[in-house]
Amino acid sequence: MSAYQAFDNDKAIEYINNLGGMFPPDAQLNCYEFGDGNLNLVFRVTDQHNHSVILKQALPYARCVGESWPLTLDRARIEASALRRHGEVCPAHTVRVLHHNSEQAVTILEDLGHLNILRSELNAGRTFANLGRDVAHYLATTSFYHSDFYLTPANKKALIQSFTNPELCAITEELFFDDPYQDNERNHYPDALRKEVDKLRHNTGLKLAIAQLKQRFLSAPQALLHGDAHSGSLFVDDTTTKFIDPEFAFFGPIGFDLGSFIGNLLLNFCAQHGRICEASKRRDIHTYLLRTIDICLSEFDYQWQTLCEQHGTDNTLQAPGYAALFLRDVLQDAIGYCGSEMIRRTIGLAHVSDLDEIEDEQARLRAQRLALEVGEQLILNARSCHNKDACYQLIISVLQ
Ligand SMILES: Nc1ncnc2c1ncn2[C@@H]1O[C@H](COP(=O)(O)OP(=O)(O)O)[C@@H](O)[C@H]1O
Numbered sequence: 001m002s003a004y005q006a007f008d009n010d011k012a013i014e015y016i017n018n019l020g021g022m023f024p025p026d027a028q029l030n031c032y033e034f035g036d037g038n039l040n041l042v043f044r045v046t047d048q049h050n051h052s053v054i055l056k057q058a059l060p061y062a063r064c065v066g067e068s069w070p071l072t073l074d075r076a077r078i079e080a081s082a083l084r085r086h087g088e089v090c091p092a093h094t095v096r097v098l099h100h101n102s103e104q105a106v107t108i109l110e111d112l113g114h115l116n117i118l119r120s121e122l123n124a125g126r127t128f129a130n131l132g133r134d135v136a137h138y139l140a141t142t143s144f145y146h147s148d149f150y151l152t153p154a155n156k157k158a159l160i161q162s163f164t165n166p167e168l169c170a171i172t173e174e175l176f177f178d179d180p181y182q183d184n185e186r187n188h189y190p191d192a193l194r195k196e197v198d199k200l201r202h203n204t205g206l207k208l209a210i211a212q213l214k215q216r217f218l219s220a221p222q223a224l225l226h227g228d229a230h231s232g233s234l235f236v237d238d239t240t241t242k243f244i245d246p247e248f249a250f251f252g253p254i255g256f257d258l259g260s261f262i263g264n265l266l267l268n269f270c271a272q273h274g275r276i277c278e279a280s281k282r283r284d285i286h287t288y289l290l291r292t293i294d295i296c297l298s299e300f301d302y303q304w305q306t307l308c309e310q311h312g313t314d315n316t317l318q319a320p321g322y323a324a325l326f327l328r329d330v331l332q333d334a335i336g337y338c339g340s341e342m343i344r345r346t347i348g349l350a351h352v353s354d355l356d357e358i359e360d361e362q363a364r365l366r367a368q369r370l371a372l373e374v375g376e377q378l379i380l381n382a383r384s385c386h387n388k389d390a391c392y393q394l395i396i397s398v399l400q
């Protein structure tokens, strides 16, 4: 098989058989497609002993929209390469790549089916004690080892080139920073939110802050990001936390991933108002989400500074106090991106089930209004946060 062709179940099995090495020679394979993401095909291939692998294939268009939205197959190469690089420095929290073929846009991955996607778990009211620490570990490690603090300038420039991801970045640039703040047919939200949406669009301070966030997203190649670090990109159980799906990976501002993750926890926080009726249970989940954010901010800050002290390679960047100064900007960016994730997931193209699946319409609207308000206040006040504690205090204050 050389020229690209989109797989069905039989083709996926044929590919794995021809490849060899994934299963014993006498394996009888079964396969089904179960992708529920916005972009790609995802097959599970299982043998008679219940051993399985995941075969992910990019389509030459965005699956959620169809052929009218063509999309580069190169995203599969970017995703597999990002997983390999992140897996080298943080194997505990990165799904393992078993094989990649850029021509077929195919990646074979370890099957994480014994874990669950974080978003569904949070929606069901389940909590994970290690989540904040594990995500901080992944974000700090993967970003530090792909930053100027560690890489040689020549290496970093070569990596920036190979992770140039213009089509996928354009999606984020438009969906995060353009669409929600102007009329666009891709946006969707109930008429009842019209007043709130208009208010956002007439807020000149907000639009200025969004312009700054977009500009940094466009022009700050600080480190190799995951690029789409939301709670649908995380598999979890009580002891394990693993990222999947970095096809939006590129060299960008480090705060983007941290902000996306925290933004998704806060979207879930807003959604709990419409999901859990029992006040004490709701309080428990709210407390858990805030505690996880606090741990994530603190651990990220601590681990980044420790990595700089112990493994920093650039003498000039090692100047006393510089890592802390750099981190202050990263945290401020994170708060801004967190707010913009909350807004775009509420009124833009790609929503989150946390909010959309709230059954009661009035409760859903209340949760959506809260998400917009919290998002707006975080964006407007991000630059007042001078350290991790100030970030956390700002989050607490805008939730009250
Ligand atoms: N390694 C994996 N193990 C088990 N299931 C997976 C794995 N990767 C993806 N999936 C399943 O496929 C779904 C879509 O995968 P994802 O990578 O998010 O696709 P997309 O790029 O289209 O968003 C996930 O929500 C998950 O249910």
Ligand SMILES: CSC[C@H]1O[C@H](OP(=O)(O)O)[C@H](O)[C@@H]1O
Pocket: 037, 038, 039, 062, 064, 171, 172, 175, 228, 232, 233, 245, 349, 350
């Ligand atoms: C047309 S892509 C929209 C949206 O989808 C991606 O998320 P997912 O991981 O669910 O595929 C990404 O967040 C994009 O912004």
